Amino acid sequence: MKRNRREFLKLAGLGGVVFASGLGNLGCAATGMVGKNGADDDFYFVQLSDSHWGFEGPPNPDAKGTLRKAVAAVNNLSEPPDFIVFTGDLTHTTDDPKERRRRLAEFREIVADLKVQNIHFMPGEHDASLDKGEAYREFFGNTHYTFDHKGVHFIVLDNVSDPAARLGDEQMAWLAADLMKQPTDARIVVFTHRPLFDLYPQWDWATRDGAKAIELLMPHTNVTVFYGHIHQENHHMTGHIAHHSAKSLIFPLPAPGSQPKRAPLPWDPAQPYRGLGFRDVEAEVQKAEYVLTELPVQKG
């Protein structure tokens, strides 16, 4: 069923890139995660990121329309995902607390049009760093939490409410306590905004105490991290832990260190929305892998 859906995406010209992220040996028999015929427990979710609602500028002349196009694109998927996750920077930062709340409210109103309303949110630094997440929590609740879905344990980490880009001791202790409850072969997915590893600190693409979080996760054999922040796909391994960043829904950023400054890539009128998009993540339990399919905001 799911494979047919992916094949449909390819046939429809929507699947730009498919990336298989091996999860290693899941030890499913031991954990009892797989149903009798295995594939019954496969599922998929959609990752959207960095919509920066409220941004205005030449890097995206359709800043007010791109998020709505993404919502429409998700609604038009051949099968509805089990859930949707937004990995931060829902809104573009503003120094005005009232304007911040107005942007958060407008964002919430737009994503209310998603047919699938099982949505997990987290903040980016643009949403939360200027007020330590206060306005964000008014609209979307806790900034770090866990949930479980079909045998996978999802952990949402907040590395932005501290303006110094730290998870902090309290959240680290909370993470350690949560991981203590998981068997070492548990299937764990982490969602966060900034990369937990030092992707390119010169552009602030890091989490100051991210290495400690990775150290806590390391004893667990099946961990995958999905994040945003860098407005482009990036795939990286720290030991056996895979880290996948998502495209943005406002403007793409250059590859790490590829130019002197971290400036948005210019909008190309000949190829509008180039570099923008969202991701379909298919969890294939029997194969012990995630299959990532990058999808455009608008079919080109």
Next chain:
Amino acid sequence: MKRKTFRLCGAVTVLAVSLGAVSTAYVAAAQPAEQVIKVTAKKFVFMPNVIQLKQGVPVVLEFTTEDVLMGFNAPDLGVRADIVPGKVTRLRIVPGKTGSFTFFCDIFCGSGHEEMTGTITVVG
């Protein structure tokens, strides 16, 4: 210990580090002869934002901020510091390698935060 530090440094926070190939790090009061470069951080610029240093020559960067908490981070040189309103932050560095190195504010400080960058050029 705090009293001793205060006696050495007065009301000034001293962070002493070494860079690159110069491996000796120590904390002490800056020598009077050492060059001091004052750097002001304000939304959303460092002034100056281009700093030229000489390889192997110690220098003290003396930071102040006129408004909110800022950060100074030069990852290629392995140094960072908080810049706290109402205080002077001193960062003693001995450049161990030549080149051009980016620095930036690493504490999210407002709508122009991401443009708050500068360059340290170390010449031989």
